[in-house]
Amino acid sequence: xxxxxxxxxxxxxxxxxxxxxxxxxxxxxxxxxxxxxxxxxxxxxxxxxxxxxxxxxxxxxxxxxxxxxxxxxxxxxxxxxxxxxxxxxxxxxxxxxxxxxxxxxxxxxxxxxxxxxxxxxxxxxxxxxxxxxxxxxxxxxxxxxxxxxxxxxxxxxxxxxxxxxxxxxxxxxxxxxxxxxxxxxxxxxxxxxxxxxxxxxxxxxxxxxxxxxxxxxxxxxxxxxxxxxxxxxxxxxxxxxxxxxxxxxxxxxxxxxxxxxxxxxxxxxxxxxxxxxxxxxxxxxxxxxxxxxxxxxxxxxxxxxxxxxxxxxxxxxxxxxxxxxxxxxxxxxxxxxxxxxxxxxxxxxxxxxxxxxxxxxxxxxxxxxxxxxxxxxxxxxxxxxxxxxxxxxxxxxxxxxxxxxxxxxxxxxxxxxxxxxxxxxxxxxxxxxxxxxxxx
Amino acid sequence: xxxxxxxxxxxxxxxxxxxxxxxxxxxxxxxxxxxxxxxxxxxxxxxxxxxxxxxxxxxxxxxxxxxxxxxxxxxxxxxxxxxxxxxxxxxxxxxxxxxxxxxxxxxxxxxxxxxxxxxxxxxxxxxxxxxxxxxxxxxxxxxxxxxxxxxxxxxxxxxxxxxxxxxxxxxxxxxxxxxxxxxxxxxxxxxxxxxxxxxxxxxxxxxxxxxxxxxxxxxxxxxxxxxxxxxxxxxxxxxxxxxxxxxxxxxxxxxxxxxxxxxxxxxxxxxxxxxxxxxxxxxxxxxxxxxxxxxxxxxxxxxxxxxxxxxxxxxxxxxxxxxxxxxxxxxxxxxxxxxxxxxxxxxxxxxxxxxxxxxxxxxxxxxxxxxxxxxxxxxxxxxxxxxxxxxxxxxxxxxxxxxxxxxxxxxxxxxxxxxxxxxxxxxxxxxxxxxxxxxx
Numbered sequence: 001x002x003x004x005x006x007x008x009x010x011x012x013x014x015x016x017x018x019x020x021x022x023x024x025x026x027x028x029x030x031x032x033x034x035x036x037x038x039x040x041x042x043x044x045x046x047x048x049x050x051x052x053x054x055x056x057x058x059x060x061x062x063x064x065x066x067x068x069x070x071x072x073x074x075x076x077x078x079x080x081x082x083x084x085x086x087x088x089x090x091x092x093x094x095x096x097x098x099x100x101x102x103x104x105x106x107x108x109x110x111x112x113x114x115x116x117x118x119x120x121x122x123x124x125x126x127x128x129x130x131x132x133x134x135x136x137x138x139x140x141x142x143x144x145x146x147x148x149x150x151x152x153x154x155x156x157x158x159x160x161x162x163x164x165x166x167x168x169x170x171x172x173x174x175x176x177x178x179x180x181x182x183x184x185x186x187x188x189x190x191x192x193x194x195x196x197x198x199x200x201x202x203x204x205x206x207x208x209x210x211x212x213x214x215x216x217x218x219x220x221x222x223x224x225x226x227x228x229x230x231x232x233x234x235x236x237x238x239x240x241x242x243x244x245x246x247x248x249x250x251x252x253x254x255x256x257x258x259x260x261x262x263x264x265x266x267x268x269x270x271x272x273x274x275x276x277x278x279x280x281x282x283x284x285x286x287x288x289x290x291x292x293x294x295x296x297x298x299x300x301x302x303x304x305x306x307x308x309x310x311x312x313x314x315x316x317x318x319x320x321x322x323x324x325x326x327x328x329x330x331x332x333x334x335x336x337x338x339x340x341x342x343x344x345x346x347x348x349x350x351x352x353x354x355x356x357x358x359x360x361x362x363x364x365x366x367x368x369x370x371x372x373x374x375x376x377x378x379x380x381x382x383x384x385x386x387x388x389x390x391x392x393x394x395x396x397x398x399x400x401x402x403x404x405x406x407x408x409x410x411x412x413x414x415x416x417x418x419x420x421x422x423x424x425x426x427x428x429x430x431x432x433x434x435x436x437x438x439x440x
Numbered sequence: 441x442x443x444x445x446x447x448x449x450x451x452x453x454x455x456x457x458x459x460x461x462x463x464x465x466x467x468x469x470x471x472x473x474x475x476x477x478x479x480x481x482x483x484x485x486x487x488x489x490x491x492x493x494x495x496x497x498x499x500x501x502x503x504x505x506x507x508x509x510x511x512x513x514x515x516x517x518x519x520x521x522x523x524x525x526x527x528x529x530x531x532x533x534x535x536x537x538x539x540x541x542x543x544x545x546x547x548x549x550x551x552x553x554x555x556x557x558x559x560x561x562x563x564x565x566x567x568x569x570x571x572x573x574x575x576x577x578x579x580x581x582x583x584x585x586x587x588x589x590x591x592x593x594x595x596x597x598x599x600x601x602x603x604x605x606x607x608x609x610x611x612x613x614x615x616x617x618x619x620x621x622x623x624x625x626x627x628x629x630x631x632x633x634x635x636x637x638x639x640x641x642x643x644x645x646x647x648x649x650x651x652x653x654x655x656x657x658x659x660x661x662x663x664x665x666x667x668x669x670x671x672x673x674x675x676x677x678x679x680x681x682x683x684x685x686x687x688x689x690x691x692x693x694x695x696x697x698x699x700x701x702x703x704x705x706x707x708x709x710x711x712x713x714x715x716x717x718x719x720x721x722x723x724x725x726x727x728x729x730x731x732x733x734x735x736x737x738x739x740x741x742x743x744x745x746x747x748x749x750x751x752x753x754x755x756x757x758x759x760x761x762x763x764x765x766x767x768x769x770x771x772x773x774x775x776x777x778x779x780x781x782x783x784x785x786x787x788x789x790x791x792x793x794x795x796x797x798x799x800x801x802x803x804x805x806x807x808x809x810x811x812x813x814x815x816x817x818x819x820x821x822x823x824x825x826x827x828x829x830x831x832x833x834x835x836x837x838x839x840x841x842x843x844x845x846x847x848x849x850x851x852x853x854x855x856x857x858x859x860x861x862x863x864x865x866x867x868x869x870x871x872x873x874x875x876x877x878x879x880x
Contacts, residue, residue, distance in 0.1 A: 079821070080828035084779035117818035282766035283832070285775040313832040314819050319759060323766075326722035330767075335725040339524035378557035379754050379836075381519070381862050382869030388520035392723070392753040396819075397837015422821050429822030 010407045014368075015051030017044070018058040020375060021362055023386060028062070030368040034406020039364060055408075057401070059376050061386055063344070064360050065124025065145075065369030065404055066317040067351025070216075070254035070275035070305025072130045073147075074102075074110030076117065077429040078310040087222075087284055095310055099131075101436045106428055107132035108139050113425035114315055115143030116418055121316040121396025122371040124404040127252060127275070127305070127355055129189045129216050133172050137184050144409045146369075148355055149176060150189025150216045153204060157197045166203060173211050183405060185355070187214035190246070193237040194225050198244060205245035214250050214356065217241070219274075220263075221255035222286050238263035247272050252354050254305060256295070257281055257288045264291055268298030273354035276346065278323040280307035289331035292338055303354045304346040316396040317347050325391055340391040372401040450847045454808075455491030457484070458498040460815060461802055463826060468502070470808040474846020479804060495848075497841070499816050501826055503784070504800050505564025505585075505809030505844055506757040507791025510656075510694035510715035510745025512570045513587075514542075514550030516557065517869040519749040527662075527724055535750055539571075541876045546868055547572035548579050553865035554755055555583030556858055561756040561836025562811040564844040567692060567715070567745070567795055569629045569656050573612050577624050584849045586809075588795055589616060590629025590656045593644060597637045606643060613651050623845060625795070627654035630686070633677040634665050638684060645685035654690050654796065657681070659714075660703075661695035662726050678703035687712050692794050694745060696735070697721055697728045704731055708738030713794035716786065718763040720747035729771035732778055743794045744786040756836040757787050765831055780831040812841040 016028040021039065029038040029047035038047055048054070082094035107130065118126060125146035128136060133149040140147040151172045155162040169188055176186035188211070190196040190204040208215040220226055220237050229237045238259060241247050249271030256274045259267070267274065276290045295302055304324055306315045321343040328338040352360025359369040373380065373390065377398035380389045402410040409415065454470040461468070461479060469478040469487035478487055488494070522534035547570065558566060565586035568576060573589040580587040591612045595602035609628055616626035628651070630636040630644040648655040660666055660677050669677045678699060681687050689711030696714045699707070707714065716730045735742055744764055746755045761783040768778040792800025799809040813820065813830060817838040820829045842850040849855065 077822060078824075079819075079833055080823075080825040083825070083828050083832060084776050087775055090775075113818060113821060120818055279762075279766060282770035283775070285769045285773050285777075287770075287773045309833070313828065314834070316819070316835065319762075319835060322719075322759075323763075326719060326763075327770075329725045330722035330727075333725050333727045335527055335530075335723070336524050376859060376862055378553060378560055378858075378862060379519075379756070381553060382517060382866045383520070384518075384869070384873065385520040385523070388523050388753065392523060393519055393749070394754070395756065395759060395835040395837055397835055418818075419816065422816055422818060426822045429824070433824065 012052035013050060014053045014055060014406065015048050016055045016057050017048070018056065019060050019062040019372065020386065021062045028362070028368070028370070030406045034367050036362065036364055036366055036368050039362065057372055059374065060372040060400060061375050061380070061390070062362060063122070063371050063373065063390060064348040064362055065371050065402070066122045066347045067303070067355060067360060068118065068123050068126040068305050068315065068317055069252055069273070069303040069351045069354050070277055070307060071126050071128060071315060072308035073114035073126065073128050074107040074130050074136060075308030075310050076114040076315070077106060077110040077425065077432060078308070079313045081310065081433065083313070098432065098436045101432060102131060104132040104135040106432055108135040109425045109428040111136040111139035112143065112421045114309070115140060115145055116415060116421055117315045119143065119145065119402050119409050119415055120399060121318055122373070122399040122402060123315065123317050124369040124371070124402065125352065125355060125357060125359060127187070127214070127216060134175055137176055137179065141181060141184060144407055145404050146183040146357060146359070148185040148187045148214055148216070150187035150214070152189050152191050153200060154191045154195045155197050155200045156195060162197060162200050165200065169204070169207065173213060185213070185357070186211070187216045189216045192218040192225070193240050194228050201241065201244035201246055208250055209248070212250070214252055215246060215248070216252050217246065217254070219253035219256050220258040221281070223258055223288070226258045236260065236263055238266050242266060242270070252303070255281065256290050257286050259291055259295070261291070261294050264294040264298040264300065267295070268300045273301040273303055273350070275303050275305040276324050277305050277307040278327040279320060280311040282323070282327060283311055289327050292328045293332060301350050301353055302346055303351040318390065318398070319395045321347050321391045340388045343391045344387055368403050368406045370403045371399055373398050374400040452492035453490060454493045454495060454846065455488050456495045456497050457488070458496065459500050459502040459812065460826065461502045468802070468808070468810070470846045474807050476802065476804055476806055476808050479802065497812055499814065500812040500840060501815050501820070501830070502802060503562070503811050503813065503830060504788040504802055505811050505842070506562045506787045507743070507795060507800060508558065508563050508566040508745050508755065508757055509692055509713070509743040509791045509794050510717055510747060511566050511568060511755060512748035513554035513566065513568050514547040514570050514576060515748030515750050516554040516755070517546060517550040517865065517872060519753050521750065521873065523753070538872065538876045541872060542571060544572040544575040546872055548575040549865045549868040551576040551579035552583065552861045554749070555580060555585055556855060556861055557755045559583065559585060559842050559849050559855055560839065561758055562813070562839040562842060563755065563757050564809040564811070564842065565792070565795060565797060565799060567627070567654070567656060574615055577616055577619065581619070581621060581624060584847055585844050586623040586797060586799070588625040588627045588654055588656070590627035590654070592629050592631050593640060594631045594635045595637050595640045596635060602637060602640050602643070605640065609644070609647065613653060625653070626651070627656045629656045632658040632665070633680050634668050641681065641684035641686055648690055649688070652690070654692055655686060655688070656692050657686065657694070659693035659696050660698040661721070663698055663728070666698045676700065676703055678706050682706060682710070692743070695721065696730050697726050699731055699735070701731070701734050704734040704738040704740065707735070708740045713741040713743055713790070715743050715745040716764050717745050717747040718767040719760060720751040722763070722767065723751055729767050732768045733772060741790050741793055742786055743791040758830065758838070759835045761787050761831045780828045783831045784827055808843050808846045810843045811839055813838050814840040
């Protein structure tokens with residue numbers, strides 16, 4: 001049975017006409033496997049006739065599907081549950097007690113909610129770290145977007161905990177690989193240098209190498225983490241990761257606010273990717289912004305992530321690009337740092353490179369992960385500079401149509417089944433809070 | 441002839457049912473003059489029968505229409521025209537040369553575009569400073585929202601320029617008053633302490649008092665302004681304004697990044713309102729954030745503005761609330777500073793107070809300036825805390841319906857005549873750039 005969205009059939013050849021691609025009006029032909037087979041202003045004669053599905057993208061700006069390289073998707077359930085608190089109280093009194101009651105079913109529905117929000121704001125791939133990730137994978141498979149999943153590995157120097165985390169990590173990686181779904185990938189997720197033992201970090205590094213999967217880690221988000229690492233290990237966090245074998249071209253390090261110049265050069269020399277998480281860093285008052293200039297100079301692949309909804313509180317990568325470009329200018333006192341083109345690259349090309357997925361650009365031979373932004377949205381007018389409008393002016397509200405892997409996930413702002421998912425997610429979140437606040 | 445929007449008649453009594461107001465499901469009755477006559481969970485029997493128009497707001501969160509207290513609306517035409525440049529080059533090579541070619545017709549269409557964007561993102565009142573303000577007033581009258589207009593008064597110590605600016609200011613104030621339109625107000629607009637002579641500032645203060653209109657000024661946006669003022673006047677900018685009589689409860693000072701504690705106390709003691717412009721301050725790398733804590737302690741009325749589209753680049757007050765709450769936490773290194781409730785108050789109650797308009801709260805006797813946010817937008821789910829979702833999660837894209845002065849300006853995301861305005865604004869902006877770049 002062929003699925004349909006708003007009259008368009010899935011898994012068919014598609015001809016997209018009159019889209020604005022790189023500032024020019026062009027057509028795009030997508031083959032039945034979801035790959036971009038042709039792009040240009042003059043491909044209509046050759047391809048329009050053979051397409052099973054025609055999409056009119058007049059008045060739309062096409063950009064690559066956005067790539068969110070650091071989030072905890074199911075934390076969508078905690079959106080607005082606790083804000084404006086001191087970091088430690090927020091974690092110990094609010095977030096952790098609630099998370100202790102999380103079930104796989106909660107994570108499934110939280111991830112479904114997150115996927116709806118991501119599709120609606122133009123994200124087609126994300127890098128996730130959380131718990132019950134088999135359930136998260138089920139949700140992403142159904143949503144039709146891409147994700148890489150890791151189990152948040154935390155052992156706090158306990159050998160028993162470490163064994164359990166190793167087992168959970170192995171199970172997840174083997175499970176995701178067994179699905180054999182090109183949209184779903186596995187990763188190893190040592191939570192952070194301050195929550196994982198040296199032995200744990202070493203095992204994660206080795207397992208990531210053996211299985212050839214990403215290593216996703218939090219790095220130097222706060223100043224106190226760095227101080228703690230110096231005290232315990234007599235070296236800075238990035239140096240510790242280096243001695244544990246954790247730094248390679250498979251590594252994605254999130255936050256990275258407190259890296260010094262030498263650490264930036266180390267990450268560059270090892271081919272590490274970093275994720276900037278500006279909104280979260282500002283909200284949690286981490287007191288330093290990612291050293292964009294030093295990382296760029298060191299040749300580090302710099303990407304963008306929203307972090308989870310309890311510290312942002314949304315997953316809107318269009319808004320996050322603006323936060324990144326503005327925070328960098330403000331914190332480093334440079335009105336020319338991180339221009340719009342670089343912010344867009346962080347959220348597309350660089351993100352796809354970090355995740356090792358073939359998306360991130362609208363090019364022949366790549367999967368069709370394409371987002372259409374309504375050029376008639378007031379935030380996109382006038383069109384002196386499309387990239388500037390995308391980065392500095394529009395938000396997720398201007399996204400009209402989203403294609404991932406050649407399949408149409410949202411057309412004319414409509415996502416089939418959206419309301420049922422939102423209702424169920426609200427129900428699950430309410431129930432979770434009730435369970436957490438019921439005396440045992 | 442009765443106008444209609446999406447089936448709803450204007451200038452009629454309206455009964456809004458099942459809206460979420462202050463966390464409770466309530467109905468609202470609006471009389472034919474556009475005033476809120478009743479609110480409550482139990483007013484249906486008394487008022488529903490007599491309403492000429494019924495609006496179902498089930499699944500909607502109602503907030504007061506947002507108040508943008510510092511912008512240059514017609515600069516929407518310059519959106520994306522120049523970014524990522526050094527401030528002085530940006531102004532002298534790009535912005536000023538373009539502005540030199542502006543006509544009243546340009547300002548009219550730029551303001552029309554700005555109003556569309558504001559309505560779409562929930563703003564029903566704004567405080568504007570620019571040129572050709574008679575034309576701006578025409579645009580706002582047609583759009584149906586509220587604004588206060590001032591002519592940007594700049595004399596650079598030239599007596600001739602001062603005479604001309606005084607005449608322009610008088611003309612504008614008299615013109616706006618002659619319109620006798622409760623939605624349109626006039627103000628006096630000395631641009632800034634560094635662009636207006638002492639004589640100019642004194643005249644503005646006196647004229648604002650005589651005419652009983654607001655005094656709208658830029659204050660201490662950059663460090664160099666403060667240094668320049670110290671050098672020229674041997675006092676800090678707020679002290680200079682005090683000696684010129686410019687500080688009163690009619691005064692709105694924008695930016696205020698570089699105020700010291702004594703200046704904060706001075707502003708508080710004079711009843712001055714300030715506008716925080718976080719996005720603009722970040723983008724232009726002004727290197728300090730408005731001292732929110734000190735201003736709050738001094739009892740200053742703190743409001744929120746987007747600034748113009750060439751330095752933001754949008755007019756989305758929902759996004760701006762997030763920027764304000766996050767920038768304050770980050771810059772002042774306090775994760776509890778400027779909580780969500782205060783950010784919402786800045787954008788509503790405090791803004792209305794600064795502009796001297798009776799809106800800013802959904803209360804009996806006030807004009808119905810009400811914005812309905814779609815509670816089924818994914819950024820609003822789950823609803824653990826509506827105010828948190830509004831400030832930290834949703835953007836303008838979640839606004840569904842907008843009422844100003846009892847008239848429905850947008851219903852179900854539809855604004856009548858929007859596309860014609862957007863097309864014309866694009867045309868006008870393109871033409872402006874062409875004129876500016878044509879050798880004479």
